[in-house]
Each structure stands twice: as structure tokens, then as C-alpha cells.
Amino acid sequence: MSALSELGEFIREQRRNAQISLRQLAQQTGVSNPYLSQIERGLRRPSAEVLQQIGNALRISTPVMYLRAGLLEAKESGGVVSAIAADDELTERQKHLLLEIYDSFRRENTEHSPGADRAGHLVEES
Amino acid sequence: MSALSELGEFIREQRRNAQISLRQLAQQTGVSNPYLSQIERGLRRPSAEVLQQIGNALRISTPVMYLRAGLLEAKESGGVVSAIAADDELTERQKHLLLEIYDSFRRENTEHSPGADRAGHLVEES
DNA sequence: GCAGAGCGCTTGCAAAAGTTAGCACCCCTG
DNA sequence: CAGGGGTGCTAACTTTTGCAAGCGCTCTGC
Structure with a gap:
């Protein structure tokens, strides 16, 4: 399992946990819903900006988000x-x-x- | 002055301060030297990965780097x-x-x- | 039954990110 | 003066990011 799909699953999990649909999250983050879909399935690597928006909408602190994405060393x-x-x-x-x-x-x-x-x-x- | 060129100047300043040439930094970071040049002149926005590498080579902590790049809230x-x-x-x-x-x-x-x-x-x- | 609205997903496409090759300009050293 | 090695920058190219449009599905109301 790549780190990419781990991140995606984490995001999907958090979104489902928050009872939000892909399109709703897309609207809240300003990111398009197809792209979010691809991110969650681990076939796209979101930029830090997008990650920030997602974390923001899902109430996940940005460093936690970056850490999950491998952008911050443990x-x-x-x-x-x-x-x-x-x-x-x-x-x-x-x-x-x-x-x-x-x-x-x-x-x-x-x-x-x-x-x-x-x-x-x-x-x-x- | 855009935040982009501010970041670039900061990096250039740090690199000069460390007495390192563009090509040396390129080799240390694994990023090509033309790209580093463009980053330092503020006409390209580096990804978080690249930022991480640069900060790593220049002994700047990653969060500080992200902060400079506007990727982390103040x-x-x-x-x-x-x-x-x-x-x-x-x-x-x-x-x-x-x-x-x-x-x-x-x-x-x-x-x-x-x-x-x-x-x-x-x-x-x- | 069949609009209509919601869901997630696939598909091209534009715009960035990033690379390789090569430019021009120094400063040495033979 | 030829040359090699250093500097940073430009140009053309490939790869990745991110989006608009549209697909098929399910559920609900008329």
C-alpha cells in the first residue's frame, strides 16, 4: 500500500466520518469533486495548498495533514x-x-x- | 512584492549565506539547477517536497520553510x-x-x- | 413510468511543475 | 590567446496537477 493511497483513505475516512459527500467537500474546499475523488482513491497527489483546504474543511490541523501526506518528517x-x-x-x-x-x-x-x-x-x- | 518572490529571495539569501552555488544546492536537494534559479527569482512556486529538500539542505526547519511559503498558517x-x-x-x-x-x-x-x-x-x- | 437531483467515477484538456540541453559570462592557468 | 571549469539564466520538452463536462447509478416525488 503506497503512502499515497493511505493518505487518500485517511481523507475519505475523515470525510465519511463528518457525514459529508464528495460534492459538499468539494464546495467547501474549493477543490473540484472529481479531483477529490481521485485523491481519495490514491491516484493523485494533492499539493500542499489543496491539502490545507481539505484539512481546513475537515477540521484537521494542517501539520497533521502534511504528516499524513509525507510532507512533514516524523x-x-x-x-x-x-x-x-x-x-x-x-x-x-x-x-x-x-x-x-x-x-x-x-x-x-x-x-x-x-x-x-x-x-x-x-x-x-x- | 509577491509572497512568491519573497520566498525566493529568502532561499537565495540563505543559500548565499551558506556559501553554496546553485548547482551545489541542486545536487544536494536533487532538484535541477534551472528550477532552483527560477524558484529563487520568484517565477515558480515549488512544491512542498522540493521545499522540504531545500530546507533540509540549507538547515532550515521544514515548518519554517512552509511558513515562508505560505503553506502553514502563522x-x-x-x-x-x-x-x-x-x-x-x-x-x-x-x-x-x-x-x-x-x-x-x-x-x-x-x-x-x-x-x-x-x-x-x-x-x-x- | 419518468423527470430531477443526489451520489461517485471516467475522460480529455489547460496550466502548472520540473528536467535536460545549451546559452553567455566570468576567472583562472598553461 | 586557447581552454576548462565556475557562475547563473534561457529555451524546449515531459510529467503532474487540477478542472469542466459528462457518464451511469440510485432514490424520491409526481
């Missing part, structure tokens, strides 16, 4: 932690909270009983 | 967003949530009355 683990630490727009307290949430998410995924723990309480106090 | 300027996107330990949903929290934090900081908005509701529903 960074080494710890990237999130250091990126948060280096951010100059967050307060120290916010960084701390964000990191705790990040950790709790990762813990969720490695748990045997998934979905049991929730991160809601972590944002209770700003 | 609001998701940094490392945090792309780092989250690239993380392979989080589910898509978790990434989305984390990004929303991150955004809400930054919004808090730029508001006139800080602390008014809370991010708690963002984690309410899985």
Missing part, C-alpha cells in the same frame, strides 16, 4: 516535550499543564483498559 | 504544533484535543482580560 520522540518547553508564547504554568495532559494521553494509550482515565481534571485550574 | 507557527502532529504515540483525536488546548492557552495570553476563558470544556467529550 520527528524523534521527545519532540513534543522540547517544543513545548521552547515555546515562548506559553507561561510556565501552561507549559506544565500541557505536558501533563500530553503525558496522560500517552498513558491512556498504553493502558490495558483504554478510555478509563480522562485528562479533564488536569485543566481544572489555570 | 498561528500554527511553531514547533509545538508540528511536533504534536508528528508524534506517533498519540491518537488523532488526542492530537486534535492537545492542539485545541494549546491554542486556547495562547488565546488566553493575548486576551485583554486574562483568565476569562477556560479550556476545560475542550476535554469534556472524547
Whole structure:
């Protein structure tokens, strides 16, 4: 399975998940519906602009979209932690909270009983 | 001045700064030198792949490159967003949530009355 | 039954992206 | 001065992107 058709399936999945038809998505994105069809079936490689529009309409963040398309290299683990630490727009307290949430998410995924723990309480106090 | 030629001049500037000729950069990036020339003079719009290669050769981080090219919104300027996107330990949903929290934090900081908005509701529903 | 509107898909076609070949202009070095 | 190797740029070509038009299908209302 090529990375191209993986991307296509991901997009199709997200679109179906959002209960949107090809033509509706086409209208929202400004991309033609035949082209969207081809993208979803993995026989065309959309440009970054188109990807941006699709992600925008489907509420998927652009970097996530680019990552799926192989346009953004997957960074080494710890990237999130250091990126948060280096951010100059967050307060120290916010960084701390964000990191705790990040950790709790990762813990969720490695748990045997998934979905049991929730991160809601972590944002209770700003 | 179009955003296209701005990008071109930026690349040229970075290349000159690194003391690299067009052909050398072409070889390093795997892109032909005439095309690089056209990119630098702002009369061609490089794809994200090419941009990635250029940034890679010139030691410019990919998100910064995309940002310069207008392929990434300024609001998701940094490392945090792309780092989250690239993380392979989080589910898509978790990434989305984390990004929303991150955004809400930054919004808090730029508001006139800080602390008014809370991010708690963002984690309410899985 | 049969318009009409929705769905996704196929087919050519225009416009970009990108390449190979070759131009003109230097700066050396024999 | 011939020449080779460096620079960046131009021209013609191939490949890919993205779209308009139209296909066949299904469902609904008249």
C-alpha cells in the first residue's frame, strides 16, 4: 500500500466520518469533486495548498495533514516535550499543564483498559 | 512584492549565506539547477517536497520553510504544533484535543482580560 | 413510468511543475 | 590567446496537477 493511497483513505475516512459527500467537500474546499475523488482513491497527489483546504474543511490541523501526506518528517520522540518547553508564547504554568495532559494521553494509550482515565481534571485550574 | 518572490529571495539569501552555488544546492536537494534559479527569482512556486529538500539542505526547519511559503498558517507557527502532529504515540483525536488546548492557552495570553476563558470544556467529550 | 437531483467515477484538456540541453559570462592557468 | 571549469539564466520538452463536462447509478416525488 503506497503512502499515497493511505493518505487518500485517511481523507475519505475523515470525510465519511463528518457525514459529508464528495460534492459538499468539494464546495467547501474549493477543490473540484472529481479531483477529490481521485485523491481519495490514491491516484493523485494533492499539493500542499489543496491539502490545507481539505484539512481546513475537515477540521484537521494542517501539520497533521502534511504528516499524513509525507510532507512533514516524523520527528524523534521527545519532540513534543522540547517544543513545548521552547515555546515562548506559553507561561510556565501552561507549559506544565500541557505536558501533563500530553503525558496522560500517552498513558491512556498504553493502558490495558483504554478510555478509563480522562485528562479533564488536569485543566481544572489555570 | 509577491509572497512568491519573497520566498525566493529568502532561499537565495540563505543559500548565499551558506556559501553554496546553485548547482551545489541542486545536487544536494536533487532538484535541477534551472528550477532552483527560477524558484529563487520568484517565477515558480515549488512544491512542498522540493521545499522540504531545500530546507533540509540549507538547515532550515521544514515548518519554517512552509511558513515562508505560505503553506502553514502563522498561528500554527511553531514547533509545538508540528511536533504534536508528528508524534506517533498519540491518537488523532488526542492530537486534535492537545492542539485545541494549546491554542486556547495562547488565546488566553493575548486576551485583554486574562483568565476569562477556560479550556476545560475542550476535554469534556472524547 | 419518468423527470430531477443526489451520489461517485471516467475522460480529455489547460496550466502548472520540473528536467535536460545549451546559452553567455566570468576567472583562472598553461 | 586557447581552454576548462565556475557562475547563473534561457529555451524546449515531459510529467503532474487540477478542472469542466459528462457518464451511469440510485432514490424520491409526481
